[in-house]
Amino acid sequence: MTRSPVILCLLSLVACLLLSACGSHPGSPGSLAQAKDLPAVEGNAECRLVNDSSPVIRVTRRDRTLDLAAPRELPFFANDRLENTSPEIIRLACLSDEATFAVKPRSRLDFQVKSLVLQEGQVRMEFTKVKGVFRIRLPGAVLAIRGTSLEVTVNPDKTSNVALLEGTIGIIGPDGQEKPMEAGQQAAIPATPGGNVQISPLGDIKGSFDDLSEDKAIKTIR
Numbered sequence: 248m249t250r251s252p253v254i255l256c257l258l259s260l261v262a263c264l265l266l267s268a269c270g271s272h273p274g275s276p277g278s279l280a281q282a283k284d285l286p287a288v289e290g291n292a293e294c295r296l297v298n299d300s301s302p303v304i305r306v307t308r309r310d311r312t313l314d315l316a317a318p319r320e321l322p323f324f325a326n327d328r329l330e331n332t333s334p335e336i337i338r339l340a341c342l343s344d345e346a347t348f349a350v351k352p353r354s355r356l357d358f359q360v361k362s363l364v365l366q367e368g369q370v371r372m373e374f375t376k377v378k379g380v381f382r383i384r385l386p387g388a389v390l391a392i393r394g395t396s397l398e399v400t401v402n403p404d405k406t407s408n409v410a411l412l413e414g415t416i417g418i419i420g421p422d423g424q425e426k427p428m429e430a431g432q433q434a435a436i437p438a439t440p441g442g443n444v445q446i447s448p449l450g451d452i453k454g455s456f457d458d459l460s461e462d463k464a465i466k467t468i469r
Contacts, residue, residue: 279303280313282321292322293358294339294348302333323358330355331368345375359384365407369400374414382419387436388444391417391425405438410449418444 286309301316307328314332323329323339329350331337337350343361350356354368363370364384374381374394383390386405390397395414401407409418410433417425421440428434428446435445 278314280315282315282318284313284315286311288324288327290324292324292342293327293360294323294341296321296323297338297340297347298335300335302331302335302337304337305330305332325358325360327358328355329358341381344377344381346377346381347373365399365401367401367403367405369398371398372396385436386438387440387442389419391419395430407434407436407438409434409436412449420444 285306288308296317296319298317298319301318303314304317305312305314306317306323307313307330308324308326317337329337331350331352331354334352336352339348339350340346341348348363349371351369354370355366356368356370357364357366361379362382362384372383372392373396374392377392377394381392383392383399385399385401385407387407390399390409393415395416396412397414397416398410398412399407400409409416409428411428411430413430415430416428418428418434418436419425426444426446431449432446433449435447437443
């Protein structure tokens with residue numbers, strides 16, 4: 248049976264439409280932006296990406312949000328927002344201080360000058376040397392960092408947990424007073440400022456970042 252040219256043209260048109268729809272599906276490789284598509288920013292970057300791979304992340308800059316396969320050395324500036332939409336841990340190096348961050352999947356954070364706002368998710372932070380004070384802003388408190396190693400989690404209900412592995416930090420309340428916290432302690436911070444911060448001995452948290460071995464994570468991103 249011979250098909251007419253009209254039918255063949257219609258079939259070709261339908262096939263092209265189907266291929267176009269599949270190619271534009273969110274999350275497909277063809278729909279990812281490139282780093283050059285991000286708005287240009289003047290000034291110094293706060294952090295840079297140091298993964299050997301190109302994790303798929305979501306970046307908001309100047310009210311523009313893009314999904315992209317991030318290249319190594321991608322810079323992040325003050326007022327940028329980063330959301331780890333990939334299944335792997337993102338590794339960042341802080342440029343103003345000797346610090347490294349390991350950001351777990353489904354974590355969302357904002358960059359500020361010598362400050363980081365953790366909106367949701369979990370980050371391990373290693374501070375070797377800090378010029379002055381680096382601040383980590385949580386929904387219910389601010390952490391003052393002067394050189395330490397810690398894990399910070401912001402839960403979906405906006406409560407926070409801090410596990411201090413090395414060094415000391417201060418938990419700053421809405422009155423500006425610092426509550427000291429030492430290595431080997433953990434803190435449970437309520438969702439709203441001014442609530443009771445509970446500090447207790449740190450239990451065994453090994454396993455939360457088991458895939459961050461010394462060679463793979465810390466040495467790589469320093």
